[in-house]
Amino acid sequence: MASPVFESHLIFLIPLIPGISAAILGLTWLFGTRLHKTTVKMVACGSVFISFLISAICTKALLQLPENERHLTQTLWTWFAAFGASPAERIHLPFSFEVDPLSATMILVVTGIGLLIHIYSTAYMADDDGFQKFFAYLNLFMFSMLILVLGANFLMMFIGWEGVGLCSYLLIGFWYKDLANARAAKKAFVVNRIGDFLFITGMLALFWGVGMQEGPHGGFFSMTFRDMREHLPSYIAAQENVRILGIPLITFCTLMFFGGATGKSAQIPLFVWLPDAMAGPTPVSALIHAATMVTSGLYMITRLNFLFSLAPDTLLVIGIIGALTALMAASIGLFQYDIKKVLAYSTVSQLGYMFLAMGAGAYTAGMFHVFTHAFFKALMFLGSGSVIHAMHHALPHGVDAQDMRNMGGLRKYMPVTFWTFMVGWVAICGIFPFAGFWSKDEILWKAVEHGMAGKPIWYAIYAIGLGGAALTAFYMTRQVVMVFFGEYRGKKIGEEYLAKHAHGDHGHGHDAHADDHHEEEAHELHDPEESPFAITFPLRTLAIGSAVVGLFGVGAWATHLTGIPNYWNAWLAPVIVSTAEVHHARTLVESDRLYAQHGDEHATDAAHGTPAAHPAAETLKREPAHHAPDKGHAKADAHAAASGDHGGGAHHAPWWLELGFAILSVAVAAASMRFAWTLYQNHPERPAAALKQYAPGGPKASSPGGVFYRWAYNKYYVDEIYEAGAIRPVGTLSRYLSLFDKYVVDGIVNGLGYALLVVRWIAGLIDKYIVDGVTFLGFAKFVAWFGQRIRSLQTGDLQGYLRWIGYGALATIGFYMLVISK
């Protein structure tokens, strides 16, 4: 049996190998070397594959450890350190990686799905000029993402956090020659900066607030997650004692962190960048904007769950925002025609569910949805990419290859894409027993549990979530029908287009790898064809995953009926702070306070040893007894952990109630699917006619339905609100500031310049007439004049010189004799 020490020495290779690959591909590209495409493929996919293997090795090593010791740490070097007077003031920040069940899950998802998407991209991007650059970026993304999830402290995470933002920007703007793409990239970057600002604010506030507080729990300055969790009393004390802007410290910081997460994970109010991010190549949308990067906000919350659990107010905010985002994004998705935009809003909506789970304190349930969603959403994005790929070759240039109105009936042409997409469809709609069913159902059930625990607002959140699920089923069915069923509309539309533009002007679709089409090709209409194996292989693999991964985390009712345990919750349980742990920490803080008040009388307080001498937190190790090795107990714990510490107690609801709610959500989803199917498959003309009525200018435009349609169709005017509320004021402000710059600052600078010109002119005059005229030129002229006079003395005649010597000698002697010696 391999010792974990060995595996922990491998951890740094997981991010490093894709990083090296990115450096090789990127630097050679930068210096103008175009590697052969086969080389690029081998390097890019190979590095991710090795990374995946090492991730698997590390995960296996974790599994061999006892449940409470499941963490492998590797410290590469000390990043920085500062030394204070007391041990508590010493700051030591190592550059270290950590694999625990949470990060192990993430690295497996990132490298596993990342590998499939790399393989997919080799075919999808095959005709692109930027092939090598694309894979350099993609590998760089893997590098950053793996650092994000493997980082053992805040700053490591932040490196990755910024790195993925950068890669996202680079890849959204991959086809930067199209201005819209460049704008989308910029938008994503700027919006993410807002989130990042909040994130780093929270980070610094936390570091400062916890470290600077008074009392036995102050002076804790570590940013390493594991240390932080072991010093839980410091945070509890800070929550009670330190306030920022009147908000308790931990609540403030977690709100800031959540703000960062809304940027990265596209939640209200910062979700606007994600739909625009679809400007990037489809594999990028699948990898970054569906499966991995956008879940990093969720990862961060789960990583810091011990902090979030201390701040119920933050959790409520997260739950509400998540639910609203889920519903709102789903309703926008109803009216989109771009195949990728539908999936983008669907992603925002699904991320909303995950945040809803986080808000309910059900971190494991949220992460489970992250996990399953990574499979089925990556699958659907890749499927849509396959469709777009085919449509590009089938449609003439000017026709949008991403508009679902140009598709239809593709199941006959693309059977593999069709079948795999079907799996994704039932998975996201939440049909038993596919992946989405288990994870989404778990989330909704947690909301219900919270409601039953005496927080009625969670019933409302549940209702919103259920409504969102119905909408999800509706728009996904709409998409499936519009793309794969009915008649193929592309041929007719293409012919009409060609007839209209006989001389073919060359617009192109959003997802244009159109550049390398030849002109003649563009004028022929092909039937759509199934994509090559490199595309269908990832689709098949992900389809299998989407079908079965839900079984890792079955609901309690299924455990009750079949005896299959919920592996997922048990696996992640050590990561999640338990009720008992929080309770224990609170007791320590409480006894410390009593000790501080009555310390003199009770120098040896039996309740608490010697709290002043050593930080109380040191005594807080996670209770080994709490996670007893026997299966049933661990399972119950996992469940307790998943349901969060606050409110507790709710997990005793009977299994049949949970089953009832599961049946209800499946029924709602199925009804919604049936409804959409009827509308779009059986009566395709009806929705169009109805929409015409509700559209602006139509007879029902001012009815509530019309208002809803107009709002949802225009994405609730969020972009416009930002435009009016933020971008334009900032623009105006900038213009005024630029006026200041132009007239005041530039005036000063230019005035100084003119003043210097005058000074220079005067100085020039002085130089010319006084310096040059009197002194230097005067001397020069004198020397020249004198030289002219005496130059004839130098004759070159040796005897002439001697004569002068002789005259000189005579004169000297004469002078001596006649004057001096007289």
Next chain:
Amino acid sequence: MAFHVSLESYLIVSAALFVCGMYAVMTRRNAVWILMGIELILNSASLNFTAFSRYIEHQPGVDPAAGMVGSILIIILAAAEAAVALAILISIYRNFRTIETEDMQELKG
């Protein structure tokens, strides 16, 4: 009773030698002649040294060898000077194919 020659006699001979040398240096255009004139001038100086040395050697506080040493120094110097000067002359001859000084006026102003 030794035959006594006065100091003035030496000085007159020496001055005659100097004037002969000076005359050669000033009037001859051939560099070898100039060199020979310089030798005469040096010899006149050497003779002066010896003569003065002879007439002050018995006075107190005077090193009797000082004049002799000066004289010998001049002879050594003259030998070295002659060697260097002849080498220069050969070099000049190689460049100009002449040793007439009036043909060597490249440096005139």
